[in-house]
Amino acid sequence: MIVFRKLTQEDYEDIEEISKDIWEGCDYLPSVFHKWLEDKGIFLGGVDTDNNKVVVVAKLSILYDGSGWLEGLRVHAKYRGQKLAKRATEEILKRATELLENGVINKIAFATHITSIESKTMMEKLNFKLKETQVLAIKNISSLDLNINIEDFHVEAWDITFEEFKNHHYIKRRNGLLPLAFVFEEVTFKLYESLKANNSLVKINGHTGLFKYKGEANFIAMEDTFEAINTFMDYYLLKYKNTGIKELSTPLCPQDKALIEKLKSVGYISLADWKPDCLYYIGEK
Numbered sequence: 001m002i003v004f005r006k007l008t009q010e011d012y013e014d015i016e017e018i019s020k021d022i023w024e025g026c027d028y029l030p031s032v033f034h035k036w037l038e039d040k041g042i043f044l045g046g047v048d049t050d051n052n053k054v055v056v057v058a059k060l061s062i063l064y065d066g067s068g069w070l071e072g073l074r075v076h077a078k079y080r081g082q083k084l085a086k087r088a089t090e091e092i093l094k095r096a097t098e099l100l101e102n103g104v105i106n107k108i109a110f111a112t113h114i115t116s117i118e119s120k121t122m123m124e125k126l127n128f129k130l131k132e133t134q135v136l137a138i139k140n141i142s143s144l145d146l147n148i149n150i151e152d153f154h155v156e157a158w159d160i161t162f163e164e165f166k167n168h169h170y171i172k173r174r175n176g177l178l179p180l181a182f183v184f185e186e187v188t189f190k191l192y193e194s195l196k197a198n199n200s201l202v203k204i205n206g207h208t209g210l211f212k213y214k215g216e217a218n219f220i221a222m223e224d225t226f227e228a229i230n231t232f233m234d235y236y237l238l239k240y241k242n243t244g245i246k247e248l249s250t251p252l253c254p255q256d257k258a259l260i261e262k263l264k265s266v267g268y269i270s271l272a273d274w275k276p277d278c279l280y281y282i283g284e285k
Helices: 009-019 029-038 084-101 117-125 162-166 189-197 226-239 257-265
Strands: 002-006 042-048 053-062 067-075 107-113 128-140 155-157 177-180 183-186 201-204 207-213 217-221 247-252 278-283
Touching: 002 084, 009 029, 009 053, 009 067, 029 053, 029 067, 042 084, 053 084, 067 084, 067 183, 084 107, 084 117, 107 117, 107 128, 107 183, 117 128, 117 278, 128 177, 128 226, 128 257, 162 189, 177 207, 177 217, 177 278, 201 226, 207 226, 217 226, 217 247, 226 247, 226 257, 247 257
Parallel strands: 067 107
Antiparallel strands: 002 042, 042 053, 053 067, 107 278, 128 247, 128 278, 155 201, 177 183, 201 207, 207 217
């Protein structure tokens, strides 16, 4: 029997075991485990009572904009095919709905990749509606120019005010949302302060953008230009090449056809034939 409860520090080894078969062992979950336990959200685990092992997990994070953000859904390899992902989703949604009704959060939202058919179908049946899409442009480390090295990049803090950041064309083009590390969030002062405190506002060779490490390097180039995107991409591929990464991705506006064609011409790839594949959903009553 599977019984759901909040996770504790003692569950860490079970989380490591679940994660070792996900994304070729590069799952970010163990690296955020302790942080997720301590934040204001809900970190839920399903325990097999026969062996007292956590075999499925789900997370509700509370974002700075008040969103209840669904993420971290994982099922142990030996327990797949038992509809545990659905059960975990139902359990975390039950708790999220209580927070919504009590005014702790103002909406329930999540993001998924278009190839995650099961997740997409399940959430649409639960009345989640698609609100925003991005195209993920991917560059493989094998496509790096062998003539460049890390010393070719000048990296510094990006000095920008909150008002400038909030009204930046990158944000406006995405309906007020910031899509970073597969999380879509409205820009608030608390988010801006967090980005500053974590040195996420960066400038590389004069190009401005954001960076966040969440299991792997995540970045956005705020200029929405080929030069900015390629500069950020090459820098972070070089910086993290010894961590075992094979590729990195960054979100683009679907309407930027010329930019997409330029990226394609120099070896960037898409997992969805350059269709919008990073999908942002909000639950509706």
